[in-house]
Amino acid sequence: MAANDTAHPYAAETQIAIAAVRRACVLTASVFNKLVKQETLTKDDKSPVTVGDFAAQAVINTILDRTFPDDPIVGEEDATDLRIESGRALRDRIVELANDTLSADLQPGEKEEWGLGPNHGRTVDQLLDAIDRGNYDGGRTGRMWTLDPIDGTKGFLRGEQYAVCLALLVDARVELGVIGCPNLPVAASNPSGPRGCIFVAVRGQGAYQLLLDNPLGGERTKLTIPTFTAESLNFLESVEKAHAKLSFNERVSQILGVTRAPTRIDSQAKYCALARGDGGVYLRMPVGSGYKEKIWDHAAGSILVEEAGGVISDGRGEPLDFSLGRTLGENYGIVACGKDVHPKVIAAVKQAKAEEAQSQL
Ligand SMILES: Nc1ncnc2c1ncn2[C@@H]1O[C@H](COP(=O)(O)OS(=O)(=O)O)[C@@H](OP(=O)(O)O)[C@H]1O
Numbered sequence: 001m002a003a004n005d006t007a008h009p010y011a012a013e014t015q016i017a018i019a020a021v022r023r024a025c026v027l028t029a030s031v032f033n034k035l036v037k038q039e040t041l042t043k044d045d046k047s048p049v050t051v052g053d054f055a056a057q058a059v060i061n062t063i064l065d066r067t068f069p070d071d072p073i074v075g076e077e078d079a080t081d082l083r084i085e086s087g088r089a090l091r092d093r094i095v096e097l098a099n100d101t102l103s104a105d106l107q108p109g110e111k112e113e114w115g116l117g118p119n120h121g122r123t124v125d126q127l128l129d130a131i132d133r134g135n136y137d138g139g140r141t142g143r144m145w146t147l148d149p150i151d152g153t154k155g156f157l158r159g160e161q162y163a164v165c166l167a168l169l170v171d172a173r174v175e176l177g178v179i180g181c182p183n184l185p186v187a188a189s190n191p192s193g194p195r196g197c198i199f200v201a202v203r204g205q206g207a208y209q210l211l212l213d214n215p216l217g218g219e220r221t222k223l224t225i226p227t228f229t230a231e232s233l234n235f236l237e238s239v240e241k242a243h244a245k246l247s248f249n250e251r252v253s254q255i256l257g258v259t260r261a262p263t264r265i266d267s268q269a270k271y272c273a274l275a276r277g278d279g280g281v282y283l284r285m286p287v288g289s290g291y292k293e294k295i296w297d298h299a300a301g302s303i304l305v306e307e308a309g310g311v312i313s314d315g316r317g318e319p320l321d322f323s324l325g326r327t328l329g330e331n332y333g334i335v336a337c338g339k340d341v342h343p344k345v346i347a348a349v350k351q352a353k354a355e356e357a358q359s360q361l
């Protein structure tokens with residue numbers, strides 16, 4: 001993968017996606033610094049994340065729309081609540097923030113004609129329409145983007161991990177994934193060191209980590225999932241107990257003989273950590289609430305894992321099916337890890353499921 005090389009398939013899409021995700025990361029980081037840190041919030045006040053979510057989706061969709069106007073987008077947010085009178089105050093903050101971000105100075109590698117840079121302010125209606133470009137229902141054929149403007153909303157509010165996640169799918173196969181992680185340490189070995197990474201993977205071209213500050217001109221690290229022994233393997237899992245069955249993970253790790261404690265990280269930053277070898281297995285099994293995983297929560301992460309040499313499937317070993325609309329409707333859980341470990345994890349998941357069924361008799 002060469003971000004600046006237009007001879008590669010998806011070279012233009014890659015550059016636009018990196019520029020769009022980077023802008024959204026700058027926006028969300030500034031929302032955190034201005035609103036989450038400084039505003040007096042009640043514990044359950046989600047308004048900063050709401051402002052950040054909508055404004056980031058407006059910015060990314062505006063940038064995508066400018067270069068790829070025919071591409072549909074499956075985005076997490078829609079602007080219905082912003083179009084009514086009671087949404088006016090929120091809408092005004094979002095419009096101001098999105099326009100500030102869209103009109104900020106160009107970075108090296110970003111181009112004026114991509115719709116970035118000074119004098120590209122948008123009207124309220126243009127920005128609401130940009131948010132609603134994310135209303136596509138998904139499907140089996142053609143190109144489509146998936147977008148999660150702030151994945152890991154709880155992590156965002158805690159000042160921990162969250163991710164801006166963008167992927168391009170063609171005929172329901174992920175071809176490009178870009179994930180921005182503003183709070184992720186550049187090196188896991190130096191957790192208090194510099195933070196802010198962008199992860200990029202293009203089908204057949206590998207997976208890379210770039211620096212959020214200087215994604216097109218700075219250092220690029222090729223990512224490969226290392227080989228793990230049972231002793232060195234650890235699990236990457238959700239922080240929120242309602243999102244994955246962590247007791248099940250514990251049993252699977254016992255069956256595998258894992259000795260290291262799990263690492264809990266919010267959002268698709270788990271896929272990024274896996275791709276660069278910070279942990280050996282991302283396991284996410286449903287809690288049984290009937291929740292269906294959303295395609296924007298896994299598309300970008302899945303190609304990152306595959307291009308780093310790993311495998312991703314559901315908990316039964318079946319490939320993820322991105323063709324069924326906005327959810328992974330037919331899949332059951334997620335298992336992502338290195339190729340050598342994958343069959344063992346699937347076998348351990350099946351054993352743990354069988355034990356669970358037995359105990360419920
Ligand atoms: N019930 C349930 N089960 C499974 N997954 C759910 C559920 N509810 C939400 N979500 C989705 O989880 C996304 C957050 O990602 P994680 O679970 O990996 O991170 S976290 O530890 O919860 O922060 C989160 O993404 P964001 O909403 O973008 O934060 C949701 O898409």
Ligand SMILES: [Mg+2]
Nearest residue numbers: 148151152297
């Ligand atoms: Mg999400």
